[in-house]
Amino acid sequence: MKFLRDFLDKQKPHFVKGGRFEKLHSTFDAFETFLFVPDKTTHSGAHIRDAIDMKRTMIIVVIALIFPLIFGIWNVGYQHYLSQGMAYDFWPMFGFGLLKVLPVIVVSYVVGLGIEFAFAQSRHHEVNEGFLVSGMLIPMVMPPDVPLWMVALATAFAVIIGKEVFGGTGMNILNPALTARAFLFFAYPSEMSGDKVWIAEKADAFSGATPLGHLMVNESDKIPSAWDMFLGVIPGSIGETSTLAIALGALVLIITGIGSFRIMLSVVLGGLSMGWLFNLWGANAYMDIPAYYHLIMGGFAFGAVYMATDPVSAAQTARGKIFYGFLIGMIAVLIRVFNPAYPEGMMLSILLMNVFAPLIDHYVVQSNIKKRLRRAKVKVAVKS
Amino acid sequence: MSNVIKIKKGLNINLIGEAEKTIKQLSTDQFAIKPTDFIGVFPKLLIQEGDLVEAGSPLFVDKYRENILFTSPVSGKVREIKRGAKRVLLEIRIEADGKNNAIDFGAAEPLQLNRAEVIEKLLKSGVWPFIRQRPYSVIANPADQPKAIFISTFDSAPLAPDNDFALKGSEKAFQKGIDVLAKLTQGKVHLNVNAKAPATPLFTNAKGVQLNAFEGPHPAGNVGVQINKIDPINKGEVVWYLTPQDLVVIGKLFLTVKYDAERIIALTGSEVLKPAYYKTKVGANLESFIKNNVSEIEKRYISGNVLTGTKIELDGFVGFYATQITVIKEGNYYEFFGWALPGFDKFSMSKSFPTYLFKNKKFALDTNLHGGERALVMTGEFEKVFPFDIYPLQLLKAIMIEDIDLMENLGIYEVDEEDFALCEVVDTSKTNIQEVVRKGLDLMRKEMS
Numbered sequence: 001m002k003f004l005r006d007f008l009d010k011q012k013p014h015f016v017k018g019g020r021f022e023k024l025h026s027t028f029d030a031f032e033t034f035l036f037v038p039d040k041t042t043h044s045g046a047h048i049r050d051a052i053d054m055k056r057t058m059i060i061v062v063i064a065l066i067f068p069l070i071f072g073i074w075n076v077g078y079q080h081y082l083s084q085g086m087a088y089d090f091w092p093m094f095g096f097g098l099l100k101v102l103p104v105i106v107v108s109y110v111v112g113l114g115i116e117f118a119f120a121q122s123r124h125h126e127v128n129e130g131f132l133v134s135g136m137l138i139p140m141v142m143p144p145d146v147p148l149w150m151v152a153l154a155t156a157f158a159v160i161i162g163k164e165v166f167g168g169t170g171m172n173i174l175n176p177a178l179t180a181r182a183f184l185f186f187a188y189p190s191e192m193s194g195d196k197v198w199i200a201e202k203a204d205a206f207s208g209a210t211p212l213g214h215l216m217v218n219e220s221d222k223i224p225s226a227w228d229m230f231l232g233v234i235p236g237s238i239g240e241t242s243t244l245a246i247a248l249g250a251l252v253l254i255i256t257g258i259g260s261f262r263i264m265l266s267v268v269l270g271g272l273s274m275g276w277l278f279n280l281w282g283a284n285a286y287m288d289i290p291a292y293y294h295l296i297m298g299g300f301a302f303g304a305v306y307m308a309t310d311p312v313s314a315a316q317t318a319r320g321k322i323f324y325g326f327l328i329g330m331i332a333v334l335i336r337v338f339n340p341a342y343p344e345g346m347m348l349s350i351l352l353m354n355v356f357a358p359l360i361d362h363y364v365v366q367s368n369i370k371k372r373l374r375r376a377k378v379k380v381a382v383k384s
Numbered sequence: 385m386s387n388v389i390k391i392k393k394g395l396n397i398n399l400i401g402e403a404e405k406t407i408k409q410l411s412t413d414q415f416a417i418k419p420t421d422f423i424g425v426f427p428k429l430l431i432q433e434g435d436l437v438e439a440g441s442p443l444f445v446d447k448y449r450e451n452i453l454f455t456s457p458v459s460g461k462v463r464e465i466k467r468g469a470k471r472v473l474l475e476i477r478i479e480a481d482g483k484n485n486a487i488d489f490g491a492a493e494p495l496q497l498n499r500a501e502v503i504e505k506l507l508k509s510g511v512w513p514f515i516r517q518r519p520y521s522v523i524a525n526p527a528d529q530p531k532a533i534f535i536s537t538f539d540s541a542p543l544a545p546d547n548d549f550a551l552k553g554s555e556k557a558f559q560k561g562i563d564v565l566a567k568l569t570q571g572k573v574h575l576n577v578n579a580k581a582p583a584t585p586l587f588t589n590a591k592g593v594q595l596n597a598f599e600g601p602h603p604a605g606n607v608g609v610q611i612n613k614i615d616p617i618n619k620g621e622v623v624w625y626l627t628p629q630d631l632v633v634i635g636k637l638f639l640t641v642k643y644d645a646e647r648i649i650a651l652t653g654s655e656v657l658k659p660a661y662y663k664t665k666v667g668a669n670l671e672s673f674i675k676n677n678v679s680e681i682e683k684r685y686i687s688g689n690v691l692t693g694t695k696i697e698l699d700g701f702v703g704f705y706a707t708q709i710t711v712i713k714e715g716n717y718y719e720f721f722g723w724a725l726p727g728f729d730k731f732s733m734s735k736s737f738p739t740y741l742f743k744n745k746k747f748a749l750d751t752n753l754h755g756g757e758r759a760l761v762m763t764g765e766f767e768k769v770f771p772f773d774i775y776p777l778q779l780l781k782a783i784m785i786e787d788i789d790l791m792e793n794l795g796i797y798e799v800d801e802e803d804f805a806l807c808e809v810v811d812t813s814k815t816n817i818q819e820v821v822r823k824g825l826d827l828m829r830k831e832m833s
Contacts, residue, residue: 033756037754038718038755039718040716042751042752044818045801045817045819046805046806047695047712048397048691048809049752050733050810052733053814054755054758054761054812056723059723059724126757128759130761168759170758170813257734257735260763316777317763318764318767365778365794368795371773372618372795376618379618
């Protein structure tokens with residue numbers, strides 16, 4: 001890799017201050033650090049540092065996303081041919097899915113990274129790696145037939161309004177990928193909900209409703225078997241359908257410690273508890289479905305593993321994470337069962353708790369502060 | 385051991401280059417006292433270049449606390465007074481004459497003196513700066529009444545010297561030092577030992593102390609952690625602390641009537657050919673340690689350990705409080721796709737590198753930052769290596785926005801830079817955390833005085 005390094009070293013003077021392309025410094029830096037971990041050394045504090053950096057962290061999340069992505073691509077093809085009443089081998093289905101999904105991914109990355117680069121440039125910052133993950137999450141929460149211009153618009157909205165106006169990566173309040181989805185959900189509801197959009201180029205006669213769609217209109221007899229829902233051979237957003245693939249991704253995140261196990265577990269427990277509570281109540285058919293169905297339908301698993309765990313928009317204290325996750329699970333199921341307008345509650349539930357996460361942290365930290373003050377007071381009382 | 389306190393959070397970093405257990409006599413005549421070692425001290429010089437000094441002769445005082453003297457560790461001539469930018473006093477270099485003449489501070493039995501007399505003797509001889517205080521980690525104020533005095537007998541930092549070994553044979557001076565401390569506080573003198581190490585008579589037979597045992601990974605040996613577990617500092621309280629080697633110097637002052645600034649220094653690190661212990665005085669020059677004993681590649685010399693030490697140049701000197709020198713590789717190289725490759729030789733607390741499967745692997749780490757500085761994104765990392773009942777991320781953010789009340793509420797009085805060293809190591813965003821903490825402590829100290 002000597003020639004590459006030599007080439008970069010030769011070009012570098014043009015991009016530093018006073019160089020010909022001084023204005024493109026952030027762009028050059030992004031590409032350079034992508035290829036080579038920089039030669040920067042410690043200059044204050046600890047002389048040695050952990051090998052982990054933001055790029056390593058983000059690439060691991062991307063690796064964890066590959067399982068549901070591959071499955072999602074196949075499932076887009078599978079659902080399409082199923083609706084046509086045709087059956088094919090793995091590759092034709094995968095190929096069809098790829099033709100549908102790849103453009104969405106490309107659009108999301110090009111638009112998002114373009115804006116990120118522009119902002120980094122204007123702020124004289126280094127380009128942050130956060131969008132490597134967001135750019136992959138956005139396509140995976142879109143319906144397979146989503147028009148590309150909508151993806152572009154939603155991505156731009158998420159990056160600019162969801163992230164950059166707050167100061168960029170690490171400063172945002174809402175999860176950027178869910179911001180993109182919520183934007184489309186409210187701006188173009190006909191393209192983002194109903195039973196037409198979940199299967200790419202669906203044959204008209206075929207019902208394309210998701211399990212949640214069936215349940216909302218009281219067709220609980222029409223939902224697929226639990227096994228099918230777990231495997232993910234059901235209509236839905238590109239990446240959300242297979243609980244199995246998502247569980248594999250979750251395993252990667254948990255083993256490497258990059259994703260918060262605490263949050264994932266508490267979201268699942270929150271969803272289950274609400275499901276059980278409804279079972280006890282049992283006022284209608286929806287309330288009577290087994291509680292674990294909620295985990296394998298819709299975007300629950302995907303949200304729990306990849307969205308709720310976003311460290312920036314989640315609660316930051318260990319105890320706060322438990323409350324935060326539990327409430328996400330509960331509210332998601334609550335919205336599903338009670339709200340007649342929205343079949344899926346996961347997106348809104350996570351966004352809602354994103355907003356409340358700082359409040360949860362505030363109370364957790366306050367209890368620590370109170371403990372400290374109490375300790376000081378006891379001391380004074382003993383002395384006097 | 386009556387009470388063993390277990391520390392669960394923390395991290396031991398296994399490095400190559402532990403000092404072999406032999407003590408060699410260091411041959412050097414170059415020493416220096418560096419005013420920059422003393423946080424918050426504004427030095428006022430008392431000598432000039434060319435002056436002759438004895439061990440215990442005052443070199444400078446603190447402008448704002450003129451009773452605190454800083455004295456020469458050896459007898460000889462003031463060779464050079466080195467200043468830096470804006471005429472900041474960097475080093476007072478002394479060439480030793482090898483005669484070891486020392487000022488006689490008079491024989492005395494600490495237990496028969498009163499507190500004021502003890503303090504006066506400590507101040508006059510120049511051993512007072514060995515006694516430091518929390519909060520702020522500055523030299524103790526003689527006018528304060530500390531609620532307790534803490535001595536951590538073991539250092540849990542990477543490649544740290546073994547005090548049990550280094551201080552063998554100093555029992556009498558150690559006990560004398562403890563007798564001195566007993567005069568300084570109405571509270572307890574806490575002597576904290578390593579529960580996992582074999583009991584050393586030097587520490588376990590000490591009289592007039594509260595013996596506590598600690599167990600667990602680094603920072604279990606940090607005095608800040610120990611204070612936090614035994615008797616945490618509340619607002620307005622002061623705790624004093626010192627290291628066992630410094631205590632022996634104080635004990636010797638009363639035993640031998642002289643300021644005997646003897647130091648056992650561990651020369652460690654992956655780039656040292658024969659790591660070992662050296663006997664010398666406070667402030668010896670680096671070159672004498674590493675002559676013909678380090679590798680050829682570009683190196684970083686650290687006075688202290690890799691977590692909290694100070695970078696020194698080849699013509700530099702060991703710090704006043706340091707009992708260790710670490711020599712490691714400089715990390716100024718580019719690494720092709722370093723963030724994406726598996727990384728079978730990378731050290732990381734996270735499990736994102738395969739090396740975590742080999743728990744006992746020893747590393748030869750360098751000074752590369754392994755990435756660029758980013759916003760604070762990850763959460764829950766610091767908590768794994770920070771054994772305080774304090775929210776580290778929230779405290780850091782409070783310091784960054786300079787919110788005095790919040791810093792106080794979140795427990796800044798209980799911490800020091802060194803307690804955050806591991807947070808800094810494992811931080812994904814590569815923030816210079818110790819710098820931030822120091823800034824916060826300085827700000828609090830200014831605000832409170």
